[in-house]
Amino acid sequence: xxxxxxxxxxxxxxxxxxIVVSAFRGMAGMDASNAALRTLARQAGSSIGxxxxxxxxxxxxxxxxxxAADPFRQPARGLTAFVWYRILAGESAAFEALLEKAIVPWExxxxxxSATGRFLVSDGWDYMRFLAFDSLRAxxxxxxxxxxxxxxxxxDGLTAERRxxxxxxxxxxxxx
Numbered sequence: 095x096x097x098x099x100x101x102x103x104x105x106x107x108x109x110x111x112x113i114v115v116s117a118f119r120g121m122a123g124m125d126a127s128n129a130a131l132r133t134l135a136r137q138a139g140s141s142i143g144x145x146x147x148x149x150x151x152x153x154x155x156x157x158x159x160x161x162a163a164d165p166f167r168q169p170a171r172g173l174t175a176f177v178w179y180r181i182l183a184g185e186s187a188a189f190e191a192l193l194e195k196a197i198v199p200w201e202x203x204x205x206x207x208s209a210t211g212r213f214l215v216s217d218g219w220d221y222m223r224f225l226a227f228d229s230l231r232a233x234x235x236x237x238x239x240x241x242x243x244x245x246x247x248x249x250d251g252l253t254a255e256r257r258x259x260x261x262x263x264x265x266x267x268x269x270x
Contacts, residue, residue, distance in 0.1 A: 095127045099166060100267025104173060105230065106259035113176070113261055115166070121214075124153075154211030154222045160193045161209035162202040165226035173260055175233055179221040180255040186212075186220060189252045196245035201225075206236060219257075233260060 096117040103110040118124045165174055181189050193210055201208045207226040213219050227233045240246045 095123070097166075098267065100264035101174065101261035102264050104260040104262050106261075107257065108259065110259060110261070112264070112267075113259075114267070121153075150217070151215065152213060152217070152219070152222075153215040155214050156209060156211045157190070160190065160198055162198050163207040165207040165209055165224045173227045173229065173233065173262055175223075175225040175227065176259050176261060177223040177225065178216075178219040178255075178257040179223070179253055180218060181220045182252055182254050185252040189221065189249065192245055192249050192252070196243070197240075197249060200240070200243060200245070204236075204239070230260065 096119065097115075099115045101113040101115070103113075116127075118127060179189070198208065198210075209224045211222045211224075213222065225233075225236065227236065
């Protein structure tokens with residue numbers, strides 16, 4: 095495991111107690127971590143299932159060209175937006191191209207840390223974006239300014255559904 099981060103809900107349309115974001119070197123890294131967790135659970139007289147009941151797993155492969163700095167390494171930024179995208183059938187390549195050529199450069203120019211990943215395992219979502227902000231107002235300003243960009247209208251035209259949650263880090267659950 096490369097890192098482990100916990101987040102609590104700030105604003106969300108769905109109830110969230112805790113979001114955990116852990117990073118691995120590929121799925122092989124996750125396999126090794128799971129084996130270690132099974133050993134720890136067995137030593138504690140339990141199982142991974144018992145330790146992690148009532149949770150949902152989603153796996154995202156990060157796409158470095160579609161990010162403008164690491165939103166998880168922004169200590170001055172107190173909020174992180176998690177944005178799920180469900181893309182229209184057959185439009186993934188167009189979505190990725192718009193992010194890489196238009197949206198991410200705009201985020202870089204405007205100092206918005208972002209990262210994008212493609213889901214490997216999810217409940218029907220295609221992409222996850224992570225964006226760091228100082229405040230809810232800054233998040234609102236981001237969307238207001240982004241909507242004014244012609245490229246954002248094109249992204250909206252490729253998007254079947256979008257879901258957003260705003261979270262804050264739990265310092266005690268952030269290990270790198």
